[in-house]
Amino acid sequence: MFTKRQYQILAVLSGTDSWISSLALSEAIGIGKRTIQTEIRKINEEICRRKLPADVRIRSNNRKGYFLADPAGVLREILYRETQMDNSEDDKLVHSRRILALLLFEKDYIHIGDIANRLYFSKSTVNSDLVQIKRIINRTKGAELEVSMSKGIRLVASEDMKRFMCMKARLEDRRLLMEQEELKWAFRKIEVIGKRVGEIFVRNQYIVSGDVCLDFVKFLVIGVARSRMGFVASMPECIMEISEIAEEIEVVIREEMDYELTEAELQYTEGRIRELNLLQKALNVEKSVNDGIGRFERMVLEEIGLDLQLEERWKTAAGNHMERMILRLESGRTNLGNYTKELSLSYPLELHLLRVCLCAAFDLDIPDAELGYMIPYLAEVIGRRREKPQILLVSDSSASVIFHLISRIKNGLGDRIGEICTVPRYVYERKREEYWKPNQLCLTTEHDQLLAETGFFYINPFAEQNLIRELSKKAEEACRDREKEREKVLQGCCMVENKVYLLDTKEESPESLLELCGVSLKDKSFSMQSIDNNVLCIISHNKSGENCLKKIPLKHTLPYKGKQINVVIYVHYGGEGDVIEFFDFVKKRLARI
Incomplete structure (x- = not known):
């Protein structure tokens, strides 16, 4: 059998009829280039082991990248069949889901030993999984896990909630059907x-x-x-x-x-x-929801100085989602939580703003799972606010030619670039200090300018597509250079990771940690999120003028929402510098935890 990662690689390769570069493939899967090479070697070995036709394999080329050769679609058919089968063996929650599934179809108490016997688990496995099961059940409105020393355990919830929880338990997993003929049918x-x-x-x-x-x-x-x-x-x-x-x-x-x-x-x-969340949104959003979105936008501006400039298109899409989310919250049938850890690591600013500002704007206690579905909406807005490399175009071409060239550049690079400043060469020579800025992308249509000054990239006034692609690479380099420079500045200003605080008392609590970080419980400008089984991230903001990032190891583990925390990351934005740049820096540090 192919592993989950190998299925992902094969899926990406089968989705195109052309070569795909090693970099593009590694970014699509989220792993390094060397790991890609290793996995592709194993995939080809598995193809040979299965004795598939000789022309079925992943071809590799140092210059082009990788290409899936499957002319008759033999491998594609095999992959489709196998993905329809149970492929969740590596799921860490499979034990908890199987126990939950059993409880959902029990009408009375059941002893731990009976659960272990019916699922072929050990009693210790069942007992250790009860913590995870309680967390799942507690996220459902009106659901409770009752525990009795003499009778065992049972799930108490309305039939409506139990049916909804059955969907959460993923009963389509063949091993979770537990020989129930009605379910199989x-x-x-x-x-x-x-x-x-x-x-x-x-x-x-x-x-x-x-x-x-x-x-x-x-x-x-x-x-x-x-x-x-x-x-x-x-x-x-x-x-x-x-x-x-x-x-x-x-x-x-x-x-x-x-x-x-x-x-x-x-x-x-x-x-x-x-x-249900709609893809094709209704044109009208309820006034109360529109008002809530307006309050959210104002709160973000007042709290951290970030002007979201929400467009009507965004308000309609997010507003429709909020309308249905409010219905789900009222009924208790909230969405499933997907990629919670990944979202916490990749979007710390977005998650913090949703917790602090969106919940307050709508006066709602929104669970993590639902906030996770709102993150992509906010990430799109913040992505547009992120500073992008500016372009300086020095050209003596006519206005019509420059207009055509700028249009080609914008169409080719899209939202990866910022403003394009165009000046004739004679103006640039006299006001170089005004136009030259570090980390901007400098272009010219004049060969003389290339000879007169280094740092310029030549672009033909009637640039072909391959030249636009090269320009795209230059823009990415400019982005990376700017990020590296900003990271050095932020590292010196706010990073105190090496100056750790070792707490050694057994009376540690989330409240004591907040006090240590200088955050008051009365202050609602902070959020807490576990980003791993043992790491808790606390984010706060105010207008103190100073940012900081601290790593706090704990001598004794701290219970938090069913997890045992031994490391706390404290992030504080005090209004120093660009908030998006600061949290981009935080995101990179969190990824190394």
Whole structure:
């Protein structure tokens, strides 16, 4: 079998019919070039072991990169079949999901020993996984894990919540079906019901993402399976008017699964439909949500001085998401959390602003999973605010030629560059100090300028595409040079990683850590996020004028949301310098933890 990483490499290579560079492939997968080389060698060895046709392999070229040769599509077909099968062996949460799945289909208490026997786990494994299970259950509104010394454990929640949690437990994993025939039968219906539900969504112009549509279909078939197994759905407190979409889905369930949805189940279905995030957004957003977004934008400007300049397009997209998120929060059916650690490491500023400003603007306690889905929206805005390399174009060409050239540059480089300043050569010679800036990209259409001064890159007024590609590389180099220079400055100003604070008392708590960092609990301008099983990141901001970044190792572990923390990273932005540059620097330091 190919590993998960090898599947990713093969998927990227099979998605193009041309060569892909080693750098592009490594960036797409998120691993180094040497690791790419090692994995590709192993992939080719696996292809040979399987005795696939001789012309099926990954070809490599020092100059071009890598190319997947699969002329008859033999390997693509194998990969498709295998990805449909269970491929979650390396999932660290698989034990917890299997135990949770078992609890979801138990009507009464069950002893730890019985769980271990039925799942072929040891008792110690079950006991150690209970911490993770409690964390999963506690994230669901109204759900609780009851523990009794004499009876064992049981999951207490409404039937609506249990059906939703079944989707979280990923019951489609074949090992989680636990020989339940009703579940096996139901999951065999996913493909046909998924197609018909997709047709209903398209016909009603209710377009959701592919993964959301699949989760919704799983929710439907799991509900039918549970009903057939004797788990009765009860009517929700708030009765909704049933939409045409829900009525059409009711017909699909009747025809494909020979089951008539009860009134309560129809209400469950309607509730889920209203909570789904749309890809094609509604044109209008509720006034209360629009007002909340406005408060969020003002708070970010007041708190850290960052002017987001939110566009109407962004407000509509994010506003639609917020509307449905609020519905999910009210019902307790919040989204699943994906890539929490990766998001915490890659977007510390975005996550901090969402915790501190968005939650306050809407007066909501938004769980991590839902905040994770808001991060890409905010990251797009902050990405546009990030400083980009400026371009100086020294040219004696006509205005029309310069206009054409600038258009070509902008089309080729897009949002990777900032402003383009164009001056004739005679003006530049007389005002060089005004126009020359460090780390900008200097271009010229004049050969004489190349001879007169180093640091300029020649560009033909009617530049071909290959020259634009070279210019793109120059722009990336300018970005890297600027980042390195800024990192040196920030390293000297705020990095005190080597001056660590070793806490050795057993009475440590999040509150004591905040006091150590000079943060008051009354001050709402701080956020806390675990970025690993043993690392806690605390971020705060004010207008003190000083930034800092501290690493605080703990002699005794500190319990925090089910994790044992032994290292604390404290980040503080006091208004010194550009906030985005500072957090870009923080992001790099966090990646080394």
